[in-house]
Amino acid sequence: xxxxxxxxxxxxxxxxxxxxxxxxxxxxxxxxxxxxxxxxxxxxxxxxxxxxxxxxxxxxxxxxxxxxxxxxxxxxxxxxxxxxxxxxxxxxxxxxxxxxxxxxxxxxxxxxxxxxxxxxxxxxxxxxxxxxxxxxxxxxxxxxxxxxxxxxxxxxxxxxxxxxxxxxxxxxxxxxxxxxxxxxxxxxxxxxxxxxxxxxxxxxxxxxxxxxxxxxxxxxxxxxxxxxxxxxxxxxxxxxxxxxxxxxxxxxxxxxxxxxxxxxxxxx
Amino acid sequence: xxxxxxxxxxxxxxxxxxxxxxxxxxxxxxxxxxxxxxxxxxxxxxxxxxxxxxxxxxxxxxxxxxxxxxxxxxxxxxxxxxxxxxxxxxxxxxxxxxxxxxxxxxxxxxxxxxxxxxxxxxxxxxxxxxxxxxxxxxxxxxxxxxxxxxxxxxxxxxxxxxxxxxxxxxxxxxxxxxxxxxxxxxxxxxxxxxxxxxxxxxxxxxxxxxxxxxxxxxxxxxxxxxxxxxxxxxxxxxxxxxxxxxxxxxxxxxxxxxxxxxxxxxxxxxxxxxxxxxxxxxxxxxxxxxxxxxxxxxxxxx
Numbered sequence: 001x002x003x004x005x006x007x008x009x010x011x012x013x014x015x016x017x018x019x020x021x022x023x024x025x026x027x028x029x030x031x032x033x034x035x036x037x038x039x040x041x042x043x044x045x046x047x048x049x050x051x052x053x054x055x056x057x058x059x060x061x062x063x064x065x066x067x068x069x070x071x072x073x074x075x076x077x078x079x080x081x082x083x084x085x086x087x088x089x090x091x092x093x094x095x096x097x098x099x100x101x102x103x104x105x106x107x108x109x110x111x112x113x114x115x116x117x118x119x120x121x122x123x124x125x126x127x128x129x130x131x132x133x134x135x136x137x138x139x140x141x142x143x144x145x146x147x148x149x150x151x152x153x154x155x156x157x158x159x160x161x162x163x164x165x166x167x168x169x170x171x172x173x174x175x176x177x178x179x180x181x182x183x184x185x186x187x188x189x190x191x192x193x194x195x196x197x198x199x200x201x202x203x204x205x206x207x208x209x210x211x212x213x214x215x216x217x218x219x220x221x222x223x224x225x226x227x228x229x230x231x232x233x234x235x236x237x238x239x240x241x242x243x244x245x246x247x248x249x250x251x252x253x254x255x256x257x258x259x260x261x262x263x264x265x266x267x268x
Numbered sequence: 269x270x271x272x273x274x275x276x277x278x279x280x281x282x283x284x285x286x287x288x289x290x291x292x293x294x295x296x297x298x299x300x301x302x303x304x305x306x307x308x309x310x311x312x313x314x315x316x317x318x319x320x321x322x323x324x325x326x327x328x329x330x331x332x333x334x335x336x337x338x339x340x341x342x343x344x345x346x347x348x349x350x351x352x353x354x355x356x357x358x359x360x361x362x363x364x365x366x367x368x369x370x371x372x373x374x375x376x377x378x379x380x381x382x383x384x385x386x387x388x389x390x391x392x393x394x395x396x397x398x399x400x401x402x403x404x405x406x407x408x409x410x411x412x413x414x415x416x417x418x419x420x421x422x423x424x425x426x427x428x429x430x431x432x433x434x435x436x437x438x439x440x441x442x443x444x445x446x447x448x449x450x451x452x453x454x455x456x457x458x459x460x461x462x463x464x465x466x467x468x469x470x471x472x473x474x475x476x477x478x479x480x481x482x483x484x485x486x487x488x489x490x491x492x493x494x495x496x497x498x499x500x501x502x503x504x505x506x507x508x509x510x511x512x513x514x515x516x517x518x519x520x521x522x523x524x525x526x527x528x529x530x531x532x533x534x535x536x537x538x539x540x541x542x543x544x545x546x547x548x549x550x551x552x553x554x555x556x557x558x559x560x561x562x563x564x565x566x567x568x569x570x
Contacts, residue, residue, distance in 0.1 A: 163403060165404075223417055223418065225418055225420070226418070227402065229338040230337060231402075233339070234405050237405065
């Protein structure tokens, strides 16, 4: 069966709350019902039908033709199925996602995959700050799943992550992996200042080094690790190009010794 | 006993009787095939029979670097025991003492399905708090710092209760040399079959046993009916032209694998003919009442 398609009519006049448009919530709904779902975020009422042309199909696969940085909370809490976006999305795409797949052919806003616990998010271009991270008041970031970013990421990618993996193919901003609890953060391009700031456990892999490294990491020297090959293979399965990064020795820095100090930065 | 003929070799119209067992598999890799095999050989040492070793274990297959989990040469090892608890104990002790300690090795699950057995999830405590857990593609691994560098070990491996232990062939030659040639030829052919191991030294047993003994303390004793030095006596099962007998014991993850290995081995040995190889081939059983699996030689040569 073909996908359920939302074609954007024109640029949205206000921020959109797309959290209701997930495969699980739209299951068994007819296009006419879907068009009456409220997605506005201001006092001006706004329905799906005002913004999108909905073409009926199987809600297990949802496609947005056209995107905007006003697409908030795309795929919020989704458990299964696929959402594809031909365009940009706004903040908190894939927040609290538990399964399924989100594919964004464009840019994503801040808090991409915030507190997700399963599934996969793939962004072809850039992502904003705090990829996978918590929002104010939350103690932990993502706790599972995989986020793949083809372009650049903003500051604090993988902030406070507990489990799962974030891969940034391009450059990334300052404080990547800040206060990481565990998990794996792979930054293939150059990263900014102080990656792993106050990290407790977890691994940060730097493909092209960092602008500056915290002195509270202990240099443990270069090592050939069987684990590196395993990680390289896992990334290759998701079509991430890592070149020779996982083929040779990686320099291991243990830290952050200003926190628990059981984490590591591996530099290729 | 009624007999059949294959390439001039007498084949007894009898059957091998085998038993249900629990089994697991692990994959060991290392920077070179030499060290992967060394770890496998060491951990499967003293694992010929559950009677005294706790488990039966052996190398199932060599895994080329292109097909191993981490791109390094590897081997797959199978372990068989009579209960899941014993299998767990043997696995943990053998990997802990023989693989963890071996230069360059990493250890992965060799079987995905069935009840999980702990692998790295207990060995990790060797890391004394410095161990690191990693989850990749739905599988959990432990990285344990060791003096050489790092020991990578998957948290658990699968198991099967469909395994079969005790498939066997008895190869009889006119001389010790001919009987050994028959056994070596059969072993070489059977090693090519996947999912089976031949747990005895080089795959061959020279001292097959029977159940029980005239000494109450022993549960098994020499298979006197097949001892050539006793062949003139009344209880002997040997013909006058037989000078030596070797047994091959086969354990497999499935009954089909055991059957296939027995068939391949029997045909390879018989192909040598009675002058260079066996004059007669038989199999051991207990009257068919003890073991769930029966492999009739007649069916294997058809």
